[in-house]
Each structure stands twice: as structure tokens, then as C-alpha cells.
Amino acid sequence: xxYLLGGGKGFSEKIAESFIKNIVQGSNxxxxxxxxxxxxxxxxxxxxxxxxxxxxxxxxxxxFIIGIDDDKKSAVNKLEKSDVIYLxxxxxxxxxxxxxxxxxxxxxxxxxxxxxxxxxxxLNLCEYSITTRYDDYT
Numbered sequence: 001x002x003y004l005l006g007g008g009k010g011f012s013e014k015i016a017e018s019f020i021k022n023i024v025q026g027s028n029x030x031x032x033x034x035x036x037x038x039x040x041x042x043x044x045x046x047x048x049x050x051x052x053x054x055x056x057x058x059x060x061x062x063x064f065i066i067g068i069d070d071d072k073k074s075a076v077n078k079l080e081k082s083d084v085i086y087l088x089x090x091x092x093x094x095x096x097x098x099x100x101x102x103x104x105x106x107x108x109x110x111x112x113x114x115x116x117x118x119x120x121x122x123l124n125l126c127e128y129s130i131t132t133r134y135d136d137y138t
Contacts, residue, residue, distance in 0.1 A: 002115045004122035007089055009052075016056040023053075023114055027083035028062045034090025034120050036068040036098055045088060049118075060084075066102070075102045084114040087121025092131060095124050 001022050003015065011019065031049070033042040046065055053060070064078040079085065085108060087095060099105050108115070117125040 002125060003117070004125060005116065005118045006122070007119045011052060011056060019053070019058060020056060023058050023084060025059060026061045027113075028064070028081050029060045029084040029086055030064040030066060030078045030082040031086045031088055032066050032095060032099065032121070033088045034092070034095040034098075036066075036094070039067065042067065042088070049086060049088070066098070066104070068098075070102060072103045075104050076107055079104065079107050079111065082113065084116065085111055087115070087117040087124055089119030089121055092120040092123045092129075095120055099124070 001018075003018070005011075005015065029050075031042070031046045033045070035041060042065055046063065050060065050063060062081070064082065066075045066078055070078070099108065115125060117123070123129040123131065
């Protein structure tokens with residue numbers, strides 16, 4: 001199951017109901033950030049997303065972040081232990097750079113669990129997307 005979400009706070013009632021139906025309690029989740037160098041911010045938003053999921057009754061056994069210190073082996077290991085992959089928001093191109101650098105694109109494409117993408121992460125889960133240049137992205 002793939003969820004493509006825009007930005008914002010929390011989840012709509014319809015999305016929350018679907019998450020509750022499809023995400024098994026005690027699962028493992030892996031976050032793929034867009035700004036892997038800013039570890040503090042990545043950890044902050046991971047915590048926020050886990051809090052939002054907990055508010056609708058979903059808790060995880062373990063949570064992982066694929067980041068700048070990972071190599072392909074450790075990234076693949078985190079993905080293989082996970083039931084949910086969450087592509088975080090931010091700058092789409094930096095997330096794609098991380099995915100390509102680690103060589104995990106095929107692992108994500110073949111993933112049989114729940115894929116969630118928010119904002120930039122949603123764009124990066126699409127086969128095709130169009131982005132326009134803003135000052136923030138240059």
C-alpha cells in the first residue's frame with residue numbers, strides 16, 4: 001500500500017482510518033529524510049511523525065533513520081527489518097541523491113509493506129513528477 005501525503009500537521013480522518021486498518025501494531029518503521037546532514041532536524045521530525053501515528057493508536061517496536069552514516073548494507077538491513085517505509089518531506093532532490101548514493105531504489109520499489117511519502121517524499125514515490133524552481137530549492 002502506498003500513501004502520498006501533502007504537508008501539514010497530523011493525518012486526516014480518512015488517512016488515519018486507513019493507517020489503523022493497514023499498519024500492524026508493533027511493526028518497525030524506517031524514515032528516509034531529505035536533509036540527512038541535519039541530524040537534529042531529522043530526529044525532530046521523526047519524533048513528530050511517530051507522535052502523530054501514536055495519537056491515532058499506532059505504535060512501533062523499532063524505528064530507524066537512513067542517513068549520512070549509512071552505507072548500502074546498513075540501509076538495506078534497516079529496510080528489510082521494516083514493515084513501513086516513510087519518505088519524509090523537504091527537498092526532493094536531496095532525498096533522491098541519498099537513495100541513489102546508497103543504491104536502495106530497487107529495494108524501495110520492491111518493498112511489500114506500507115510506503116508513506118509526505119510532500120517531497122510523496123513526489124519521490126511517483127513514477128513521474130513535476131517540480132518548479134523556487135528560491136528555496138536553488
